[in-house]
Amino acid sequence: MTGDSLIGSAMLAQHMPELDAPGQGSPAARLASLHTGQLRDAAAHLAGVLSALTAGRTDGESAIGEISRGWSAPSPRIGSGRLLLTAQETAVLLLRQAAAIEGVCVVIDRAVFDARIDVHLALAELKHLRDATWVDQVGGIFGVPQAAKALRINGIARELDAALRGRLASVEAALDSLRSGLAADPTTGPDALRGGRDPLLRPDPVMNPAYRTDQRNRAALAADLGSDDPTRIRFAMSILHSLREAADRSGSAALIVYDPGAYAGQGRAAVAVGDLTTATNVAVVVPGIANSPSQMAGGIDLAADLRDESMTQSPGEQTAVVVWYGYDIPLSWPKDPDSSLGTDIRDTVAAASAQSAAAAAPVLAADLRTIRSMSQSSARVTVLGFSMGSTTVSEAARYDLPVDSLVLMGSPGAGWDTRSAAGYPSVPASQVYILSYDQDPITLPVTDNLASRVTGLAEPYGTDPASKAFGGTNIDVSTNVAALAGTGLVASLLRVGGDPRHHSMRNYMQGRALAAEGSIVVGRGRDVPVKPGR
Known part of the structure; x- marks a missing residue:
């Protein structure tokens, strides 16, 4: 300097x-x-x-x-x-x-x-x-x-x-x-x-693709901070804050994806929480609707929680978690640095079907291969998706991926092209985990019925992965949200049709749910409580 x-x-x-x-x-x-x-x-x-x-x-x-x-x-x-x-x-x-x-x-x-x-x-x-x-x-x-x-x-x-x-x-x-x-x-x-519990700093990370990609993306971010484009400046500032938060939680952060011009002002980004180059276990988390790369703080925090849980369960191993905000996320526009009325309308309608997930599938598949190349050849890789992110993960898994396990959380459906867990070419059905709370309306028929009225599609999100016919491994844990008290009409309707409070990424990544996800990430599926499908 x-x-x-x-x-x-x-x-x-x-x-x-x-x-x-x-x-x-x-x-x-x-x-x-x-x-x-x-x-x-x-x-x-x-x-x-x-x-x-x-x-x-x-x-x-x-x-x-x-x-x-x-x-x-x-x-x-x-x-x-x-x-x-x-x-x-x-x-x-x-x-x-x-x-x-x-x-x-x-x-x-x-x-x-x-x-x-x-x-x-x-x-x-x-x-x-x-x-x-x-x-x-x-x-x-x-x-x-x-x-x-x-x-x-x-x-x-x-x-x-x-x-x-x-x-x-x-x-x-x-x-x-x-x-x-x-x-x-x-x-x-x-x-x-050895300098402490871990070996001294490992040799030559400069030649690792993760380091090179991180440096290239950080240079682009620095250029955007000095530009005259307010949208790029706002996007760069938000990503920089996310990097700092990731580094504060894990001691290491890498900017794996950085593209402020993608998706009509939304942009796309992915941040690694922890060191991909030395991790024994790698997890990739894909968020659902109403998220944006411009506000990744919640995702970073949950990724760090998953990393901590995984390393607690397997203390001799390192874990890195990538938060992937790399697709055109429906309903992201309230958080995006720039948008237009037409974009906002399309962004809202996209939440009513699996179309955005299908379009994102090849993008996620390509990024997963890149992330795999940045990791150790022996690293175990798990991909977790929440809500529309789970549909995106399922659609991407139709490709031949270097992935060991999938976790579909709070899923509205497995996408248009997958009828069962046996339909993924590179992930066995036994390693396809499903976590759906019975109180979550997004996982229930009520959401399909509402979306069908908008789109005219019989199955707007595809097959319910929590169903018995799908053939996945259903995780048996309870929601972390307290049951709604009262005997009034609203309380009764929510108990029948589902309570939106149960559909949050945090609810699906804390408590016993987080413990089960940590077990999957470190390859201890035998410790995951399971139950029959719906």
Whole structure:
């Protein structure tokens, strides 16, 4: 980061005396001074030594046979074996130290990059401050002009300072881990070469598709923050906030999909909560109607809950959860950064059938293959869909997917082209899980009847996956919403036709439902309570 790129922090600091201008001790200046060249040179030197040790060990192993034939006494062979063992232990140490150095370089690069985005975001907010507000005008009467504007700039400056200090803290924490790794004693065995419970930062994430995709998308996001298009700025700000929330919950976040121009102003995005590159278990969550990539906070929070639950059930394994807001979501327009009347009408009508799910199926299938390529080859992959998201997941599963399990939650139907769980080519029926609350009207015939009146379709959403005929594995858990009390007409009707309070993504991803989903994600289907279909 250059000094010029941080000029915004100086502009902000002049409005807030408590913030130091970016001098030598400020977070901005310290981030700007960070360079990874010497660290990477050191890692390259270690790699060279490691290569020499490996070659020498290979030659030594072939020589042991000759030594054994040349000397009948065991001492030369034993001595040579100890030498080779020492070389192996040293090679292991150097490999881990080189990986730790490279990992810290990645942390530094990410912190500097994110700091640039922090500054761009602050400048974008400044850029769009109005020249005066009614509070400013009132302040002028009392001799305090531009009061509101000054207060807002003060707040922006404080937020920027806090963000930059957070970036710097992540670098310092990584450097502390590196110091620990470099001080490790090889005579204490491999376990002493670990910085805590997990290994030191793993080698070369730069070559992983997840890292490259994340960097490319973050660069596009930063460009949108500095653009003159208010819609793109709003979309970029919302995605940036989602990334920060994901990183706060899991310590790692990646921007897997970023397309602000998709779907007539809705845009599309996907964020990984946790590290895809090291995860043993990967889950992809697809939301339903009335959601938008511009407001992903709820989805991020539930994804983090699922990740926490999965890692609690299988503490020795890492889990990453991707929230996929990558399709044209019906009824998203109240939350989208831009829309038109015609788009809003089409967006609303789309909620009455599986048409949007069918159109989204090849998009989700393609993104699932991409996500799979970003993960370890041995990782277990589970796809969970809620409401229209479940219909989208079912439609996508008609393709040959690198997926182990499906979970259809609060589903209005499996889509137009799937009559049973046996219809998915790459997922066995036993791994197709259904979670439908009997109190949820979206899963009941009442929703089909209403949608049929709008569309004229006999089965607007397709077969009910919770039915016995569908042949899926029905999860036996109760709703987390309390039963509606009272004996009045409204209460009686809701008990018969379903209560909309039961149809929420949070209700389907908490309590015993969340525990069952966590078991599926980590491959412990035997722990999932099941029941017959409807």
